[in-house]
Every structure is written in structure tokens, then in C-alpha cells.
Amino acid sequence: MARVSVTKVGALPGGPPPPAMRAAVFAGPGRVVIAQRPVPALGDDDVLLAVDGCGICGTDLHILEDPPGHPATPGVVLGHEMIGRVAARGPAARGLSDGDRVAVAPNLPCGWCRFCKLGAPSHCEHLSALGIFRDGGLAEWVTAPASACHRIGEAVPTAVAALAEPLSCVLNGVDQAQPLAGEVALVLGAGAIGLLFVAVLRASGVRCVVVEPVAARRALAERLGAVAAVDPEAVGAEADLDGLLPEGADLVVDAVGSQLAVAVPRTRPRGRVVLFGMDSRARAAVTQNDLTRHEIRLLGSYVGDHAVPRAVRLLESGLVDVEPIVSRVWPLERLPDALTALRAGRAVKIVLAPALNPGA
Ligand SMILES: [Zn+2]
Ligand SMILES: [Zn+2]
Known part of the structure; x- marks a missing residue:
């Protein structure tokens, strides 16, 4: 480039x-x-x-x-x-x-x-x-x-x-999820935002699994450090995810804006779901009792202007490529x-x- x-x-x-x-x-x-x-x-x-x-x-x-x-x-x-x-x-x-x-x-x-x-x-x-x-x-x-x-x-x-501005928004979402080193994240969508989540989570010691239908974006996700990138339209995708996330994900990021119903069943008990993508038309069919019974935390995440100084430092540091x-x-x-x-x-x-x- x-x-x-x-x-x-x-x-x-x-x-x-x-x-x-x-x-x-x-x-x-x-x-x-x-x-x-x-x-x-x-x-x-x-x-x-x-x-x-x-x-x-x-x-x-x-x-x-x-x-x-x-x-x-x-x-x-x-x-x-x-x-x-x-x-x-x-x-x-x-x-x-x-x-x-x-x-x-x-x-x-x-x-x-x-x-x-x-x-x-x-x-x-x-x-x-x-x-x-x-x-x-x-x-x-x-x-x-x-x-x-x-x-x-x-x-x-x-x-x-x-990328400082979109990265600042992603940092706001990561802050809310409070990832711990050694955890596993499922990132739904590998556009710019999903990929920034992968980069930051990986730098935080979190293994990332990505779901993305576009092959070039799956390849990018792996280049940025995702351990696996799954095509949701491929035969066997659900079984692949079962194998990659046997206990469910510690945290799930919806970088699309319409994936809550996909995110909740993949979240482990007491796990977190970060809702980042924005789609005002999306309506999710979730079983409310799953959230209650499994004590799943839903975290809305919007912009992150307060995090721009940290986004700048992170870009300057070279800790994320x-x-x-x-x-x-x-x-x-x-x-x-x-x-x-x-x-x-x-x-x-x-x-x-x-x-x-x-x-x-
Ligand atoms: Zn923007
Ligand atoms: Zn005001």
C-alpha cells in the first residue's frame, strides 16, 4: 500500500x-x-x-x-x-x-x-x-x-x-468488556471495526475466533491474529464453532449490529456481549430467560472520544499492526x-x- x-x-x-x-x-x-x-x-x-x-x-x-x-x-x-x-x-x-x-x-x-x-x-x-x-x-x-x-x-x-477515531470507539467497547488475558472472544463481522477488535483483544492476551462471510476479510482476520475465521454460510460452520468454543466465548462482539440472537447462545455463563455495530432496523429474537439463567451481560457500545489519546498511543506503540x-x-x-x-x-x-x- x-x-x-x-x-x-x-x-x-x-x-x-x-x-x-x-x-x-x-x-x-x-x-x-x-x-x-x-x-x-x-x-x-x-x-x-x-x-x-x-x-x-x-x-x-x-x-x-x-x-x-x-x-x-x-x-x-x-x-x-x-x-x-x-x-x-x-x-x-x-x-x-x-x-x-x-x-x-x-x-x-x-x-x-x-x-x-x-x-x-x-x-x-x-x-x-x-x-x-x-x-x-x-x-x-x-x-x-x-x-x-x-x-x-x-x-x-x-x-x-x-484509524485513531474508529480505534477509539473500539477501545470504548473493549473497556466495557474488561477482557482478561487468557480469555476467548468471538468476533462477529470482520469489517474495519471487527478487525480492530481482533487486533486490540489479541494484544490484550485474548484468543479471537471470527465469523465473517467474505473470504478476503476472513484472511485479514487471521493476518491480524485471529486463531480461526469461520464462514457462517459454509457447511459445518456451526460444528466448527462448537469445536472452537466448547465452553462458549468469554466475550462476544457484534461488530455487525444485528447479531444478538447469534451472540447469546455462543456466550458462556456470566460472559459478556458487546453490541457495537449499529442497525436501527435490526430486531433480535432472543430467549430472555437465557440471559437471566446464564447471567449474561449485554454491553451497548457507542463512540469513544475520551479514548482517542489511548488510541493514538496504541498506534504509536506498534503493539497492534x-x-x-x-x-x-x-x-x-x-x-x-x-x-x-x-x-x-x-x-x-x-x-x-x-x-x-x-x-x-
Ligand atoms: Zn466512523
Ligand atoms: Zn451535552
């Missing part, structure tokens, strides 16, 4: 940003366009970032369904998994210097609602998010509150650094190709790098 080295002609270092930029704009249900937009104005607490790379996430695909599977503000610049370099700072922006390379925690809580005050900012009643309700990182430039930006080392390749998760690094102009490849399951994670030549 191509390493991206980013130099912006006529922008950094030192000079002012140009007045206009290319950006991927959400143009209403099912539509995104690459358009010229003004470089965003700097708020008092903001920094202006020259974007190095921005991942495309399942949430972006949901936003672009018609009707939308996830809300977003029409006209907004998409992209919430961004890495950039500080080019300018608002008068009240603290803690960063020009030229710092940062990962961005994209969810912006209000700070004053009852859930913010309860210490649960990801459940803020007025939660905003870069790339969803406010302009995001699928653009040459983006502004973000300085408090949402976390320095990341230069040695981390852009494609890997762009997550580079294989990024299938492609493409210029911004290839967004339509990227969406097609992701929808068809031909790619796991695609990162767009606005500074790459459009012909790359």
Missing part, C-alpha cells in the same frame, strides 16, 4: 491557506459532490488543519443511503476520521502549536446538558459531530476545536493514523469509486488524502 507523504504546494509552511478548497459535500439524500468551498473560518477556540487523510466509515455510507440510514446536515462537508496538521490557531485555542500533527475526536458535546453533567458526554442531548452536522475532514482544510485535537507522532503512517485494515489510500476525487468499493464489500477501509494528485 502506498505511503502518503503530504506537501501542500503554496500552503504550508508559513504561508496563508488559499481562499478556496476541494471538499466532499453532502448534497442531500444519496448524493455527495466534490465541490469548491471556501476554506473554513477559524472560531476562537478552533485550529485550522491541513488534512493529511480522512477515512470513510460505515456511518458515511448510512448518511448517503436514500432514505438516509443516519442523519446529517445537507451541505455539510463529510468525513469524521481525520488526521491533519495545524496551520493556524484561533485566539483562544490552547495546547497546540503550528505544524503539530493531530488526530481529531469528532464528536462535540455541549458541556451543559444533563448527560454531559453526568459525565457521559457521548450521550449529550445536543451532540454535534464534525463531518455529520458540522464541516468535516473530507476536504483540503477543516477547522476543529483545539480541545478535540490530539497530537500524533510523525512515524505513524497517515493511513494508520486515520492495523495497517492491513486500510485497503486503499486514494485522492479525494476518487470518493465515488471508494463508495462503490465499500458498498460492494471489495474494500475494508479506504482513506482519502486530499493532497494526493487526483490522477493517483
